[in-house]
Amino acid sequence: MLAALIAFSTLGMLGVSARDGANWFQSVPADLSTPPVPQRSVILASDGSKIATFYYENRVDVPLNKVAPVMRKAIVAIEDNRFYEHGGLDIKGTIRALASNIAAGQVTQGGSGITQQYVKNLLLETASNSEERDSAVATTPARKVRELRMAVAMEKRYTKDQILERYLNIAYFGDGAYGVEAAARHYFGRSAATLTLPQAALLAGVVRYPFAYDPTVYPKTAVERRDTVLARMAQLHWVSKADASAAERAQLDLHVTSTPNGCVESSAPFFCDYVQREILTNPIFGSTADARKLLLQRGGLTIRTTLDSKMQRAAQRAVDHYVPQKNSSHKASAEVLVQPGTGAVKAMAVDRALGPSEKVGKTWVNFAADGDHGTSLGMQAGSTFKVFTLAAALDQGMAFGHRLYAPEHYAPTGLRACDGKYAGSTTSLSNAADGEGGRSFSLVTGTWNSVNTFFLNLEKQVGLCDTVKMAERLGMRRADGKPLEQVASFTLGANTVSPLRLAAAYAAFAARGRYCEPIVLSKITNANGRELKVPSAKCRQAIRKGVADGVNHVLRGVLTQGTAAGMGIGRPAAGKTGTVDDYSSAWFAGYTPDLASAVWVGDPRGGYAHPLRNVCLAGRCYGEVFGSDIPAPIWRETMLGALRGVPAHDFHSPPSEYYREGSGEDLVSVPSVVGMSASAARSRLAAAGFGVVTGSSVSSGYSRGTVASQSPGGGARVEPGTTVVIHLSRGAPSVPHPPSNPPGGPPTGGPPTIPPPTFPPIGDTAGNTPFGRLAGESGQAVRTGNG
Structure with missing residues (x-):
């Protein structure tokens, strides 16, 4: 009764009758x-x-x-x-x-x-x-x-x-x-x-x-x-x-366990931060920022992602190994792994802890991602962008053996952007390594040696607009979200991009031209178990399969005979080094048919103000850091760990039309083996990298069983790996005794003169000689879009 009086007295104050109040x-x-x-x-x-x-x-x-x-x-x-x-x-x-x-x-x-x-x-x-x-x-x-x-x-x-x-x-x-x-x-x-x-x-x-x-x-x-x-x-x-x-x-016996809130204490903090930003910024999860925030913090979501824990650990170990979190040089590294054909981001590693940048070894900036997913404005990509010019050239039907002259200095004049405006430059650009200019290169050797002036010349021949469109077809955009800048040094990597975008583009080559937008979400369910829509990878055939196969063929040589020689991983792989103007940063982008990765190393304080010169990291010092020095080893260590237990797959062979001008490799001299025994001749030719086939025997003045002739002949300039046919002697021919005074004078006597043997140059296939490496990556320290 007292409670009712309290209630109804309140209602009375509100002007409601007792009867109506009871019903209400x-x-x-x-x-x-x-x-x-x-x-x-x-x-x-x-x-x-x-x-x-x-x-x-x-x-x-x-x-x-x-x-x-x-x-x-x-x-x-x-x-x-x-x-x-x-x-x-x-x-x-x-x-x-x-x-x-x-x-x-x-x-x-x-x-x-x-x-x-x-x-x-x-x-x-x-x-x-x-x-x-x-x-x-x-x-x-x-x-x-x-x-x-x-x-x-x-x-x-x-x-x-x-x-x-x-x-x-x-x-x-x-x-x-x-x-x-x-x-x-x-x-x-x-x-x-x-x-x-x-x-x-x-x-x-x-x-x-x-x-x-x-x-x-x-x-x-x-x-x-x-x-x-x-x-x-x-x-x-x-x-x-x-x-x-x-x-x-009973004792109180507490076992207090705190539940971390957010990404700071995550085992993959920057991947976690990327997922969080994807949900907070993508309209698919709510029409307003407040709605998306409520969904994440209050919705009881179970968010399943594409992250592969083994691959994440491999990437994190590699970047931390080569660029320690609290290094005295203040340098940083970031790496992203993308699965070809799906766009699934399998790992995202930064050699920092997630936290305030004022503290050593911490940052809120996700160097691996675009600005909308980590506030990074991106970094110039260097020679890793040359692959888009290569792809555009192959798309236009150029052959591996297509050769262009690469001068020591080159002013990229006469270029036009896609809107028709003049984009050329009279500024003379050069190569990083002495001796790389002043001769011609093919699509293959120009890429292997990453020759700047070659690619500037190739960009002009292909067309700046076609080169830019090729990059855009493969998902490239600036990290700040703006379109790519169409400048003369486009092929040299003047645009600022993220490792994520670059890894996704290279993954398209691995997937035979199929490009997928990078995705991190595979499935989301709310507290009631209802499945929510997640962003699609929007996979599409961006370039022809044959073009991608051609790119893969050329980039495989970078790991065996080019600027990243020695960085192989024991299975079919391809890649491209990149070093930015004045050594402001260094890159490596590489892939197998199963996994693609892009690695960046630089200084968050500004690469031009704090270049990769006279740097000591992880107990090793570098006068100048190229893409092959730190980024490539990070990639190699990551891939060895990430792909352990994954069956190896090979790339597809490129279309035969690309061989119509030869393989594109530099010509080499065939050693002469005439007069040598068959076994010695085969060994000599094989050691020089040639195939050997024994043709029909011939009569000759050479001893029976020795080489009487060869094709191509000794001293001929041919492509590496050419098959040499040797013909063995079966002795002098049986003929009637000649007259005592044959026409032309008396016969000459004695055995035929055998030319002295020639030997292949000293050094290995990577260009390492007893006197040091012949030439570094020529595309590594050039003036880019910043001049």
């Missing part, structure tokens, strides 16, 4: 709803391992049957022991609490039952703005009446067990733990289903005043409150006095 109070509110409360989202690798957790409140919903019965008894005993007996409004409990509070002269006992407490928490948790939050906690009669009315309606809509389940999942248990499951994991490192009697009593006691009874801050007060709960359970005969007494003697 008992009716179900039109706006009654129980929206889901905030739940934490989890990001998983492709194997199901956890990468990170995001939450507004640390909460994990569980059904009531996943909560230990003793926990259910404990919370009901201390908060509302008549819960299963009364309706939404417990008149008896309200009067008892009011009388107690009047006698004490202060609030000593709450009159709200579990249903009312659930309603109060629900209104607070689902408030979408500060006004609604203030209304949910306001100490006014109107707020109390609203709660009571909603509690009555809840009792009509849901069973007691359903209400108790909702209450246990919404209640705050202190120290950042929301809901009984999160609390059990946080305080005891176990699930709510396995809670013991003393553990359950402790958690039940915390709910009334979570801050005052927080066992991590006030353990003595928390134990006293726990014992109060145990005594109440024994008084109600819900546990025996012996069990309650034993539980009171």
Whole structure:
């Protein structure tokens, strides 16, 4: 009656009659709803391992049957022991609490039952703005009446067990733990289903005043409150006095486990940060930034990603090995691995911890990604961009043997951008290595040696616009999101890009011209198990298969006979080094048919102000850092680890039309083997890299079984690997004795003169001689778009 008077006196103040007020109070509110409360989202690798957790409140919903019965008894005993007996409004409990509070002269006992407490928490948790939050906690009669009315309606809509389940999942248990499951994991490192009697009593006691009874801050007060709960359970005969007494003697025995929130403590922090930004910026996850943020922090999402844990570890070890996190040179490295044909990002590593850049070895900037996914403005790509000019040349039908003169200096004049505007330059550009200019190169050898002036000449012949369009077809864009700059030094890598974009472009070559947008999300489900739409890779055939096969064929030689010789990984692979003007940064992009990667090394403070000169990293010092010095070894170590256990696959052979002008390799001299024994001749030719076939025997003045003739002949200039046919002598021909005085003078006597043998040049196929390396990457230190 007293509670009714309170309610109806309030209604009277609002101008509502007692009869109408009663009907209004008992009716179900039109706006009654129980929206889901905030739940934490989890990001998983492709194997199901956890990468990170995001939450507004640390909460994990569980059904009531996943909560230990003793926990259910404990919370009901201390908060509302008549819960299963009364309706939404417990008149008896309200009067008892009011009388107690009047006698004490202060609030000593709450009159709200579990249903009312659930309603109060629900209104607070689902408030979408500060006004609604203030209304949910306001100490006014109107707020109390609203709660009571909603509690009555809840009792009509849901069973007691359903209400108790909702209450246990919404209640705050202190120290950042929301809901009984999160609390059990946080305080005891176990699930709510396995809670013991003393553990359950402790958690039940915390709910009334979570801050005052927080066992991590006030353990003595928390134990006293726990014992109060145990005594109440024994008084109600819900546990025996012996069990309650034993539980009171139990030690607190906390095993506090914190749940990291966000990417800072993730095992793949920059990949995690990329995933977070993908969800927060992509309209597919909500029309506004606030909606997307709410979805991530409150939606209880299970986010399955493309990350391969083994590949991520391999990439992280490699970048940390060659460019340590806290190196004194302040240099940094980033690497991205992309799966050809799918666009799936398998790893993303930066040699930094995620955190404020003011601290050594930390940064918030994701050097591996574009600006919209990591705030990086990108880095000039250097000679890795030459591959787009090569691809454009092959697309136009140029053969491997197509040769162009590469002067020591070249001014790229006469170029036109796609809009027809003049884009040439009178600035003379050069090669990085002495001796690389002043001769002709083929598509093959010009690429292997990364000759700047060759590619500037090739870009002019192919056309700047066609070169730019080739890069755009393969997904290239500036890291700041703007279109590629169409400048004369485009082929030398003047544009600032991200390792992610470059890796995806090279992955298209590995996939025989099939380009896929890089993706990190494979599947997302919300708290109700409903699957959400995720971005598509939008795979398409960007270039002809034959063109990609031709590029692969040429780039394979970079790892065997070019600027990255010696960086092979024991399986078919291809790649391209890159070094930027004045050694401001260095790159390597490489791939197999199964995996593509791009590696960047530079200085976050600015490459031109802090170039890669006189640098010491990981116990090794470099006068100047080329793409083959640090980025290529990082790539090699990563690929060896990432592909361990993955079957090797080979590239497809390029179309035969590309061989119409030969293989494109530089011509070599055939050694003369005439007069040598057959075995010695074969050994000599094989050692020089030639194939050997024995033709028909011929009569000659050479001894029987020795080489009488060869084709091509000794001294001929041919392509490496050419097959040489040798003809063995079967001795002098049988002929009648000549007249005593034959025409032409007396016969000459003695054996034929055998020319002295010639030997291949000293050194290995990588160009290493006893006097040092012949020529470094000529495309490595040039003036790029910055001049």
